[in-house]
Amino acid sequence: MPSAAERTRTLVQSTCSAVLIIPGLNGAGAQQLVPDERTVDADGDILLVFPADSPAVRAARYAQDDELSAVLEITDVAPVSVPHRIRGRGWVSGWLTRVPGRAVPGRGTVRLEVGEASVDDLWGADSVEPEEFAAAVPDPLAEHEAELLQHLHAAHSAEVQRLCGLLGERGDAATGAGTAAVPVALDRFGLRVRFTGVRCFDARFDFPEPVSGMTGLRRAVHTLFDAAAS
Structure with missing residues (x-):
């Protein structure tokens, strides 16, 4: 499984929605504190780009060292229609x-020097x-995860549904009228599917080995589909 640090780093460098919380900053709307861009530099600090007149840029203009504390809050929402769409949150x-x-x-660019982080x-x-x-x-795979999940859901829903055959007795709850199988998360280690119906549960399908790109991913997904069809 990906480590907590990898998951947090993936959230920070993804397109998930994020907001910068600056304690004591009054009168700023949440939308004014949403960065336009997020990157991580070689030292592990987070660089956030805002409009030049953003409250975050103004607040940081004369700050030094540890004078101005802040929290970057990131919310990860599944890119497919599924119950309980919030997949996670991260805080730095x-x-x-x-x-x-x-x-x-x-x-304007501000630097968030990381003091601590967490992911849920x-x-x-x-x-x-x-x-x-x-x-x-x-x-x-994070850069392409949304389009890959949407493609699997739209073009390969039958194959995804058949993955329940790999679950043994647990897969019995994922069959029958009113059930659906929705690919809800994808990373280099495997695919997570949410089975909905009378019961709603997630199942994780690991790849034979971690993948590093699209070619390996195609092989890994077809291996899963072939195993479910046999």
């Missing part, structure tokens, strides 16, 4: 400073140390 807290000269005109997702709840976050890499 630390200290905010301005980064001059990094953004295009009309934009389909794998469970875990905390992450700054060193672990800096050393982790995002999942290689």
Whole structure:
């Protein structure tokens, strides 16, 4: 399974919605604190790009070291229609400073130096140390996960449904009228499917080995489908 640091790093560098929470900053609407861009630099600090007149940029303009604390909150929502669509949340807290000269005109960049992080997702709840976050890499499939899940759901729903045959007796609850199988998460280690109906539960289908790109992913998914069809 992916480590907590990898899962958190994947959330930070994904397109999931995020908001920067700055304690004591009054009068700022939540939308004003949604960064336009998020990246992680070589030191493991998070760089956030906002409009130049954003409250976050103004607050960080003269901040130094640990003067201004902040929390980046990320919410991960499944890109397919499924019950309980929120797949997880991540929090990265630390200290905010301005980064001059990094953004295009009309934009400002702030640096969030990571003090601690945590994630609560389909794998469970875990905390992450700054060193672990800096050393982790995002999942290689994260950039394309949404379109891949949507494709599996739209074009291969029958094959996904047949995966219940790999669950043994547990798969009996995923068959019959009114049941559906929705691919809800995908990473280099495997595919997670949510079976809905009288009972709603998730099942994890591991790949024979971790994949690093699209070619390996296609082989791994077809191996799962072939096993379910045999």
